[in-house]
Amino acid sequence: MNYPNGKPFIDRNKAQVGRKQSNQSSNIDYGGRGMSLEGDIEKSNTFYLHHGVAVIHKKPTPVQIVNVDYPRRSKAVINEAYFRTPSTTDYNGLYSGHYVDFEAKETKNKTSFPLSNIHEHQVKHMKACYKQGGIVFLLIRFKSLDEVFLLPYSKFEFFWNRYKNNIKKSITVEEFRKNGYYIPYQYQPRLNYLKAVDKLILDESEDRV
Numbered sequence: 001m002n003y004p005n006g007k008p009f010i011d012r013n014k015a016q017v018g019r020k021q022s023n024q025s026s027n028i029d030y031g032g033r034g035m036s037l038e039g040d041i042e043k044s045n046t047f048y049l050h051h052g053v054a055v056i057h058k059k060p061t062p063v064q065i066v067n068v069d070y071p072r073r074s075k076a077v078i079n080e081a082y083f084r085t086p087s088t089t090d091y092n093g094l095y096s097g098h099y100v101d102f103e104a105k106e107t108k109n110k111t112s113f114p115l116s117n118i119h120e121h122q123v124k125h126m127k128a129c130y131k132q133g134g135i136v137f138l139l140i141r142f143k144s145l146d147e148v149f150l151l152p153y154s155k156f157e158f159f160w161n162r163y164k165n166n167i168k169k170s171i172t173v174e175e176f177r178k179n180g181y182y183i184p185y186q187y188q189p190r191l192n193y194l195k196a197v198d199k200l201i202l203d204e205s206e207d208r209v
């Protein structure tokens with residue numbers, strides 16, 4: 001298994017105790033290097049939709065338009081608008097009969113992910129979805145490392161409480177490797193995060209029994 005930069009991946013991520021990392025090599029799409037995490041997710045979601053795998057979309061941002069100019073009959077220009085309510089998470093949808101809801105973030109930090117990038121109302125939303133039996137998680141990309149991790153909400157909650165208690169303001173890469181699922185890049189779908197979701201569903205079904 002290789003990183004998108006061609007370097008071999010050393011399997012340091014145990015993805016929680018008892019979880020096995022795949023030894024199969026992935027076909028890397030080198031032509032897509034430099035794409036944002038959002039771009040990777042959108043390409044993957046399009047693949048999932050077209051192949052009948054899942055229906056997952058980016059949530060629209062709720063905006064209240066208050067001032068519009070019409071310089072031409074066929075063209076409108078929005079001059080003033082406001083966010084109506086705070087946004088929740090970035091993506092939601094359905095997969096194999098499960099409601100899926102997640103937030104996606106990127107960081108240039110090489111060693112940790114700052115929790116200041118997550119907002120209180122987003123965590124409340126994730127917690128509410130999780131309590132209703134939803135599959136809830138964060139997708140975090142470390143840009144400098146070209147590593148993407150899926151961190152389940154059930155594990156994220158510990159780090160959030162630690163942050164709110166002013167103990168530690170970030171989650172380290174090693175903590176992601178220990179508590180999350182590493183997602184390698186491949187050809188199609190480019191970021192097959194639903195493979196990690198399959199493992200998460202299995203693990204959480206065992207945990208919730």
